[in-house]
Amino acid sequence: MEPKARAEDEDxxxxxELLKSITGEFDLESILFLKLTKMNICxxxxxxxxxxxxxxxxxxxxxxxxxxxxxxxLLTVLNxxxxxxxxxxxxxxxxNLQNLNLAGNLISSVDALCSITKLKNLDTIRLKDTVCSFSNPVCMNKSYLNTILDMFPNIKILDGERVSGRGSDLYRLCKDIDDSLKEIDSIRPIHVSVSPTKWVEDSYWELKPTQQTQTDKASEQFFELLKECRELKSKAADVITKTKRMPRAVK
Structure with a gap:
């Protein structure tokens, strides 16, 4: 049975009836995966x-x-x-929520996220998506990254970038660099960017087992980036040391 046609601007x-026509399931409790995108649902x-x-x-x-x-x-993945x-x-x-995508909404402050900090299984959060140009007002805060990671200490992936496991080394290095450079007003903060990725592939919602793999190329690129970060940290430390040794100008 096909869903009834509706106007594009209809709320x-x-x-x-809508769920049964889309899934073909007679019992709503039998529905495990559900994709309802671009339907003007309010x-x-x-x-x-x-x-x-x-x-x-x-x-x-x-x-x-x-x-x-x-x-x-029982929900584990929510977009x-x-x-x-x-x-x-x-x-x-x-x-049981593990993976939550909130990019492109009206979340204005970190206070709005407090209610989900107790979700022990939550390890993947997306509040901005550069691939789709989605964001939230909270992402404009200069301390956004550090604040979110402090609020969710068990998080593994934030906005498509790994911040735990191997990636935690990268985060700590970036944080150390930022903290060090704040000691010298004349030096601009160094930002390390990682290529954005899609949240999940379309096939993720199909009724079949899914697996996540990491290619050797991706691993090699990560360690190259990690190496560059360490070099940046070393250079920043040298600049700080030299600056501290310079005599202060007499007023």
Missing amino acids: VKITV NLGCIGDCVNLERLDLSRNDISNLNPLASLK LSANRISNLDPLYSCE
Whole structure:
């Protein structure tokens, strides 16, 4: 049974009929993966009845109220990018959440993220996506990176960049460089960028096992970047030492 045609600008509410027509499932509790993108959804309706949902993609809609998601205890992957979300409190109940994409919403401060800091399994967060040009107002804060990593000490990937495991070495080096250079006003901070990546591939939502692999080329590129960071840190230390030895100008 095909979903009924609707006008492109029509606001959509998730209903039992809509879910059944899209998934072909008679029982909402049988739905494990669900992709509802670009559908002008503004009301999550009965989405909370899909209590066994594990992966949910609601990107590119018009959603602002997340209350119906509070009952999705088994949810591990949630894509809410490109919506109108500013309040994340309902996600506090999604205790198994691991991967959360919030890029392209209205999250204005780190305070709005406090409700999800207790999610022990959360290890991947995206608040900005340079590939799709999505962001949040909070990302404009100069201390954004350090603040987020302090709030989520167990996070592994932030905005598509690894910040734990091997990547934690990179983060610590960058932080050390920034802290050192702040001692000299005349020296500009050094920023290390990593090529952005897509959040997940489209096939991620298909009903089949998925695996993540890391190629030798990617590993080699990372260690080259790590080497460059160490060289930058060493140069910064030399500049700081030389500057401290210089006599102060007499006023």
